[in-house]
Amino acid sequence: MSGGPLSRSNTSESVLRSSAAEKRGADAPDVFLEFQPKTITEGEFLRFQELIHRVSGIWLTHAKSALLVGRLSKRLRHLGLRTFSEYYRVVRADAEEQTCMLDAISTNETRFFREPGQFEFLKQRVFPQWQADVARRVRARKIRVWSAGCSTGQEPYSLAMTLCPYFPAAAGWEVEILATDLSRRALAVAREATWAYAASNEIPENYLKAFMLRGCRGQEGKIKAGPEIRAVVNFARVNLNDAAYAVNGPFDLIFCRNVLIYFDREDRERIVRRLLSYLSPSGYLFVGHAESLHTLHDLVCSVITTVYAPIVKAKPEADARR
Secondary structure (H helix, E strand, C coil): EECCCCCCCCCCCCCECCCCCCCCCCCCCCCCCCCCCCCCCEHHHHHHHHHHHHHHHCCHHHHHHHHHHHHHHHHHHHHHCCCHHHHHHHHHCCCHHHHHHHHEEEEECCCCCCCCCHHHHHHHHHHHHHHHHHCCCCCCCCEEEEEEECCCCCHHHHHHHCCCCCHHHHHHCCCEEEEEECEEEEEHHHHHHEEEEEHHHHHCCCHHHHEEECCCCCCCCCCECCCCHHCCEEEEECCCCCCCCCCCCCEEEEECCCCCCHHHHHHHHHHHHHHCCEEEEEEEECCCCCCHHHHHCEEEEEEEEEEECCCCCCCCCHHHHH
């Protein structure tokens, strides 16, 4: 997921400097200067802060202003612009460039089997309950999961590797994982389902052998998700700040981990309420270790740390008789 809080300077028009410097080739017949601007004024920063918040919900404080300078400078170089004010005039009026801007500021930090306690919770408590419910004929052999903020794909494929051995298609189970993100760039990597071989260290050996392919013939040094888990994961771009999502619920599990930290409290609560509307009454919402939903105690209850269940309110007695 993109962004993160950005430190407030001491003066309203102070200049925030990036580390880039103009370089001159002393012996070159032509002189080329980098397009990357070295400075952003406080006023320029505040305009980008408002624009990014409006289109994505992400609230940027000043703590990462140098990072913002460096990443947006890539867009300036691409467009041949020299100042952030010039770029702001372009991006505020161009929806396609706004998408490119959000791609540029995205961090997309993730890894396979992040928060291992959550996967143990699934295997020890959730999966046995689902299997028991099927035996009692109170649920279908269908499991739907939403990875909201899937980044470059490690989370949804970790879920696929966890689910498929317990709920095989050969036994009549249907597993569907929807993986969404704000960043088109991250989704392109996720759809490709190919990562550096070093990522294999994050995957338990039994899953690695069962579900991953090792690169050869020009793909050495890479791993790729195998066909069994690729078949159960679908990708789409979803902006969690939008008023409505092009998503069909309900889901048995929603993973929205290390995403909510980039929103202010009001937006965070609004997004969680909307996510809960897509969650099955018997489902679970998973968040990151730095995230808490204690302010939404009227809607969810904590099952274990970072895992929440929706509070299902009883219908009024008059409604129950209908």
